[in-house]
Amino acid sequence: MEAIKKIEIVTNSLEITKVLEILEKVGVSGYTVIEDVTGKGDRGKVFNDLETHALTNGYVMSVCTHEQEQELVTAIEPILKKFGGVCIVSDAKWIAH
Template sequence: MELVKKIEIITNSLELPRVLKILEKAGVSGYTIIENVTGTGDRGRVINDLATQALTNGYVMSICTEKSEHQLVKAIEPVLKKFGGVCIVSDAKWIAH
């Protein structure tokens, strides 16, 4: 097993392309996206019964090295401050195959 950082990002669906570019620039090569994420947070409740995806959230999960983590967090922070969302970084173990 390899020690890695698990990255979880929830942000406005319209910002997902920007988030993915940030991941790629930080050297993160793989990720999983779940669209139409619902929940509640600092900006109120987000539900999935809207006519447009402009107000929905997306969830991105990936893993990276500690070096990539610092670059990623620095780049994603302005997006989260402007458009809302969260970025959670935790220690994880990856079973390489």
Template sequence: MIAQKKVEIVINKPYLKKILEFLEKQGVKGYTVIEDALGLGERGLMRGDEITDTFKNSYIFTVCDEETANRIAKDIVPYLKKYGGVCIISDVLYVVH
């Protein structure tokens, strides 16, 4: 196992492409996206039954080294201020296979 950082981002679906481009510029080699993420947050309940994608969320996660995670944490702030959303970074153990 290797100690890594897990970066989790929830963003409005219309801005998903911008955040994925941002992650790739940060050196992220892979990620997982779950579209139409449901939950309760600052904007209220996201039930997933909206007519358009404007108010739907996407959940993105990636695993990376600490240096990359720190860079993401610093550089994503303007995106979150402009587009909303959240970014959470935690310690994980990556199972090498």
């Protein structure tokens, strides 16, 4: 197993494309996206019964190396400050296949 960093990002659905562009730029090779996630944060509750996709959130999960971690977090921070959301970085292990 290889030590890696697990990245979990929740932010405005309209910003998911920018998040994915950042992942690509940093060199992250893959990701999972879940659309229309709901929850509650510092900006209140987010529901998935809204008429417009612009007010919903999306979830992105990926992994990166220790070297990619800081560049990735630094690039995503302005999106979170402007649109809200969260970026969680945790230690994980990758099972190579």
